[in-house]
Amino acid sequence: MDLSRIRNIGIIAHIDAGKTTLSERILFYTGKEHRMGEVHDGTAKMDYLPEEQARGITITSAATTCYWKDHRVNLIDTPGHVDFTAEVERSLRALDGAVGVFCGVAGVEAQSETVWRQADRYRVPRIAFVNKLDRVGADFDRVVLSIERRLGVLALPVQLPLGREREHAGVIDLVRMKALRFAEEELGARVLEEEIPAELLGEAERRRASLVAKLAEVVDAVAEKFLADEPLTPADLDAGLREATLGFKAVPVLAGSALRNKGVQPVLDAVIRYLPSPAEAKPIQGLGVKRGEALRRRADPQEPLTALVFKTIHDAHGEVAFVRIYAGVLRSGDAVFNPRTAKQERITRLLLMHADEREAIEQAGPGEIVGVVGLKLTSTGDTLCPRHQQILLEGMLFPETVIDMSIEPRTSRDKEALEQALAILAKDDPTFRWQLDEETGQTIISGMGELHLEILRNRLLTDHGVAARVGQPRVAYKQTIESAGTAWGEFRKSIGGKNLFAKVRLRVEPDVESRKLSFVNATRREAVPLAFLPAIENAVRSAALSGGSLGFSVIRVRVTLLSGEWIEGESNETAFSVAAERAFDEALQTGGVQILEPIMSFEIRTPAEYMKSIMNDLTARRGRVTEQVRDEDPVLLRGTIPVSGTFGYSTSIRSLSQGRASCSMEPSDYAVVPEEVSRRLLF
Secondary structure (H helix, E strand, O other): OOHHHEEEEEEEEOOOOOHHHHHHHHHHHOOOOOOOOOOOOOOOOOOOOHHHHHHOOOOOOEEEEEEEOOEEEEEEEOOOOHHHHHHHHHHHHHOOEEEEEEEOOOEOOHHHHHHHHHHHHOOOOEEEEEEOOOOOOOOHHHHHHHHHHHHOOOEEEOEEEEOOHHHOOEEEEOOOOEEEEEOHHHOOOOEEEEOOOHHHHHHHHHHHHHHHHHHHOOOHHHHHHHHOOOOOOHHHHHHHHHHHHHOOOOEEEEEOEOOOOEOHHHHHHHHHHHOOOOOOOOOEEEEOOOOOOEEEEOOOOOOOOEEEEEEEEEEOOEEEEEEEEEEOOEEOOOEEEEOOOOEEEEOOEEEEEEOOEEEEEOEEOOOOEEEEEOOOOOOOOOEEEOOOOOOEEOOOOOOOOOEEEEEEEOOOHHHHHHHHHHHHHHHHOOOOEEEEOOOOOOEEEEEOOHHHHHHHHHHHHHHOOOOEEEOOOEEOOEEEEOOOEEEEEEEEEEEOOEEEEEEEEEEEEEOOOOOOEEEEEOOOOOOOOHHHHHHHHHHHHHHHHHOOOOOOEEOOEEEEEEEEEOOOOOOOHHHHHHHHHHHHHHHHHHHOEEEEEEEEEEEEEEOHHHHHHHHHHHHHOOOEEEEEEOOOOOEEEEEEEEHHHOOOHHHHHHHHHOOOOEEEEEEEEEEEOOHHHHHHHHO
């Protein structure tokens, strides 16, 4: 298909802003689905997992393809809950544009800011849709103002709501100066274009003049006509809005109510008009595997294959990898090379995805998002390319886990089934970790929050049929070093009549810039043979992950290999691995261990009469309020709280406010634990 007629978009928002409802309407109005799915009754096509249908929330991003006005729209509906933020991260990595959805009452919420920052990181142009304008308390202008203030963007309303709250009947298109209503007897499928009501015409003209003036500030072509006092046609404004959107100069804002079937088709029109095609996206950049040189690939079928695996899933059909093709052509039966594993694999099937349904295809080209079957050794973030023209694309960064839970197989026969299921879940979910606690013999699983671990536990017990006992959630503490420590590690042993020897000297020091651990080789060439360097680095990273005697992963440290000793015929990878682990543990103790706890930032909205009780409860949980916005009702509280204080908090805040307060949280940082907590953990 002509690349200019393809749009790869995602729907992103805070939980309960209406992303999936908007996606379901898009499927209905584009003819992809003949029945309108609803989140509240568990019939949403894009929420196909049993857990999603039962809870009424999106847990995993779902992909589909639909068509609108001779354009192909590849759509990904992403989760809004902070525990599943990795789904948003990897989806945005593969998309060209996004629709940010905002509740007409709540406006910009905590997770709205998180997903917006994620889109900023991957330079994804966006349009905004202010949803739920039929609700009591909805205020379009207030939401537009919050988008500008909290997200730091120039928000350009291209529509106005036609009627407020329960009287919301449609939208006024400020570009074409028409009123749009949506035939209720046809579930909004027919758009009725009318003249703007006389009592609203003056306001609409003022708003259009404001739109033109603001657009003229960031788009030269609009400024020229504006300054010359020449009329701007809808085509002029569309071109200007497109330039501003693609150049990250402004965000067009639309209005409506997806649940009431109002304003959805104009969102699709805006996707076509203002968001980029794959042909307009910048050439993808990567590194040559052998020389490390910068490489570029254009969205051209004649270029060498360049594709990114941004997600994998295991279901009843087996393992499916979600792949974004940036250049070249991918065909069923092709052999592809994975630079990370240095392995070649064969594509057995190519699939077009529609939530949990699949359609087999023979080939796919630049700009397409497809499912791939047959990749056994490939994971999220891997690149697919030809063996003779290798390129390595930038991967993705995922946050550290903040909560742990123990799990044990009920019998020895269940152990293998548990480990297989855990391996599958870990491959599908980059924010899920598991490891064996050698002291207790328990398996420890780690995730992003209570809900995340609850979902994973249910998948283990139900989907994978594993018989296991599960413990209570606990905080995933980390450790770092207080000051620089240096130590030698030595391994000297005779095994089976053969002597083994290696010595390694390491320096471990604080590194606040590193999210996990950075490793530097500062040895002379003769000190440690090059062949043994990977074994040393891998041993250090493994020791940091296992956490030594405390069992808390080590983060924010720089490890420098200073020196080493070896003997020809007696030194091997095993000897150097053991020596490196010992040196790392000793250096860590020499520098002094600091225990870190994960901190969450929170945003609470509460009626004023419950604020004192909520503040007292936060103080008892070691929470700290950093900002109060009292000019809103409900009152807005922002601050931070240790993860240890969040257990059971959703139940507590409902009880304290008679169900009227709401809270959203996201991972913020790590902080050194108070002395009394440190003593309890160490002794």
